[in-house]
Amino acid sequence: MxxxxxxxxxxxxxxxxxxxxxxxxxxxxxxxxxxxxxxxxxxxxxxxxxxxxxxxxxxxxxxxxxxxxxxxxxxxxxxxxxxxxxxxxxxxxxxxxxxxxxxxxxxxxxxxxxxxxxxxxxxxxxxxxxxxxxxxxxxxxxxxxxxxxxxxxxxxxxxxxxxxxxxxxxxxxxxxxxxxxxxxxxxxxxxxxxxxxxxxxxxxxxxxxxxxxxxxxxxxxxxxxxxxxxxxxxxxxxxxxxxxxxxxxxxxxxxxxxxxxxxxxxxxxxxxxxxxxxxxANLKLPAHTPYTGSAAFAHKGGLHASALARFSAAYEHVAPESVGNLQHVLVSELAGKASLVSKARALGIDLSDDPQMDQEILDDVKRRESEGYSYEVADGSLSLLMLKHLGAFTPHFSLESFRVIVDDREDSGPWAADAASEATIKIHVGDKRFVATGEGVGPVGALDSALRLAMGESFPEIARFGLVDFKVRILDGNAGTSAVTRVVITTASDAESWGTVGVSENIIEASWNALVDSIEYGLIRLGK
Incomplete structure (x- = not known):
């Protein structure tokens, strides 16, 4: 040399x-x-x-x-x-x-x-x-x-x-x-x-x-x-x-x-x-950073994902593992069956035996994404969606009702940080009914606290789950307060993390849907 x-x-x-x-x-x-x-x-x-x-x-x-x-x-x-x-x-x-x-x-x-x-x-x-x-x-x-x-x-x-x-x-x-x-x-x-x-x-x-x-x-x-x-x-x-x-x-x-x-x-x-x-540096590595970003070897288009299984070099200039990265297949409205099957396999779900089911799930994903859902960073919600189509999902609880109160007890002006949130939730786990009230600095935190209290007796494992990120995006700014809102939650347990998504015209409902998916998927990962 x-x-x-x-x-x-x-x-x-x-x-x-x-x-x-x-x-x-x-x-x-x-x-x-x-x-x-x-x-x-x-x-x-x-x-x-x-x-x-x-x-x-x-x-x-x-x-x-x-x-x-x-x-x-x-x-x-x-x-x-x-x-x-x-x-x-x-x-x-x-x-x-x-x-x-x-x-x-x-x-x-x-x-x-x-x-x-x-x-x-x-x-x-x-x-x-x-x-x-x-x-x-x-x-x-x-x-x-x-x-x-x-x-x-x-x-x-x-x-x-x-x-x-x-x-x-x-x-x-x-x-x-x-x-x-x-x-x-x-x-x-x-x-x-x-x-x-x-x-x-x-x-x-x-x-x-x-x-x-x-x-x-x-x-x-x-x-x-x-x-x-x-x-x-x-x-x-x-x-x-x-x-x-x-x-x-x-x-x-x-x-x-x-x-x-x-x-x-x-x-x-x-x-x-x-x-x-x-x-x-307390910064997030940009997803599109060459070689090292999370999107560096991510594939979204159906044609790309289909070709990957047969000839990965067509869309990957180097092997992801050569630089310590991973290949990611993203499921979206641009995806084809190959994308879906590959992604399902990565999530531990086998779709290879039922081509008709592949198309059914794919159609549902595309319909939901047209309504505002995004599954690229929501593997937890995507997994649950697939399991529901396969008839392999049984909810760990059912909701009777919830109520959220935001109470600003002191008139300290618009910049005051003294508002408190309280959530009361009623759920059923099997044949048992649980009612719990939780508090938080915001309505989502209060809902999370109440849900954990209500489920804790039946599923103490949820104490290991932590909500580590919460993102809100308004999908149609021209619609004002009736705009569709997408909420993405990231939950972590031990060294693992997963994303879930909720969509609604009501930000609290969108948050609730993402929160429920995060708990359900976390329990499934623990084998519950």
Whole structure:
């Protein structure tokens, strides 16, 4: 295997990623992400500015106690200040004092940035780059030089942009990473410029750092690798400022599966890493994220699902399990029989013996979806629907009636949070009648509480069920208060979760229907 086949992975989630809107990592979050990325096989993990705030100061101390087995930590900073010798620059001193084995320093490579942002001369900027790299190398650190705005700088003044790279290379930079800071380039432009750089600096390790403002961050990084770059920077799930950075996980998968390069030892951990970092960031991983999203290998069209059983490669460019993901067949009004049978099989229901029943269930699904139901995220309700058609479902209870009262006892204005809900429910379990009253912060919570109280004697297992998500969608906004409402509930028990759906012009009734399905399906899963 040649060196060209081995691509060095550089993660900047903890700095660039945290600059994304709505993202903030605690110290413990950062350390947990480092441990996970180290186990995954990332080569360099950028920890941030070593002395910019108390959290980052503590990070560089604590990270040294983790016992990392593969990754090296990089401390980030800038070249020395104009007119300041590198030996007395406080920022460079902080990088050395961090204890990190890698130093990443950013320097200007666009002449307009030098004169207008730094307000110094082009020659002084070259001195700042050269002296800063040399100082960090003398301190025993590996140095990554980030050439900021390199592609804009090259287009404006190629001679000066290359001179900046020469200064870093001559001072001993281990890697020169070309930063597409504005995110405005296209792949063919990136490839052409990186080819020039690779020819200009033979033998020098070249890296690439891209942003996604044109939607081309991953493509631009791949184009750079094709042109000779051997180090790729990115963030997990593409987090970052503005519209984000290159998604390092998508990059890794593309490089290994499509370009025959080597990045990490076990690609089947890709989806787990994506979800781990998303959960740590308190964000939901977008369903349509390449390779790792829940919809990455989801199939809804009937023709697609039918072909999957015979030739999955027709609609899946790689095997889902190769990146630790799963194939999903979604049942909707677009589905055919193959979709339904495949989905039923995944839910533990065999429809293969009765083609007439397949069509009956499919027709019912399509009718219900035309009324507002959606079964894509409601496996629990879909399972119950199939079982009812098969005559294999017996309700665990029957409803006599329920009543919900919302009582605002104090006139504290429209923003007060003192309203209380109370629900009284009457049900029958076998030949027994149960009446229970429950309270909650809202009507659905009160109904859930009352139903659990009423069923608890007969089915104590429901204490293990927890309502973890509740979504409401108005399906026809033009209908005002009489609009059809769809409610989707997610319920969890132990390590499992399931979705159920209810539809009605009355939001309480829609919620009740979804709630009942969640309890019924949960009991079925427990073998009740």
């Amino acid at each position: 040649t060196d060209q086949a081995r691509i060095i992975t550089y993660d900047c989630t903890l700095r660039d990623g945290e600059q994304g809107a709505g993202i903030s990592f605690s110290l413990e979050d950062k350390l947990a992400i480092v441990s996970r990325l180290d186990a995954f096989g990332i080569d360099i993990i950028e920890g941030g500015f070593p002395a910019s705030n108390p959290k980052d100061i503590a990070f560089f101390k604590r990270v040294q106690t983790l016992g990392l087995t593969h990754a090296r930590i990089a401390a980030f900073g800038s070249t020395c200040r104009k007119g300041t010798p590198a030996e007395v620059d406080s920022g460079l001193a902080d990088i050395v004092a961090s204890g990190a084995p890698v130093a990443t320093i950013v320097g200007k490579s666009w002449d307009a940035q030098v004169t207008r942002a730094l307000r110094t001369s082009l020659e002084e900027n070259l001195r700042m780059v050269r002296d800063s790299v040399a100082f960090l190398k003398k301190a025993g650190m590996d140095v990554v030089f980030d050439a900021e705005h390199f592609f804009d700088g090259y287009r404006a003044n190629p001679d000066y942009a290359l001179a900046v790279l020469d200064a870093a290379a001559q001072a001993g930079a281990d890697s020169i990473d070309l930063c597409e800071t504005n995110g405005g380039m296209l792949p063919f432009q990136v490839q052409a410029i990186v080819e020039v750089v690779a020819a200009h600096l033979p033998g020098q390790r070249i890296g690439i750092h891209t942003h996604n403002d044109t939607g081309c961050a991953v493509a631009n990084a791949l184009a750079a690798v094709q042109a000779g770059a051997v180090q790729v920077q990115g963030t997990v799930n593409g987090y970052g400022e503005r519209v984000g950075n290159a998604d390092l996980l998508t990059l890794i998968a593309d490089l290994q599966l499509k370009m025959g390069r080597t990045c990490v030892p076990d690609l089947t951990e890709l989806t787990n890493v994506a979800n781990f970092v998303a959960e740590t």
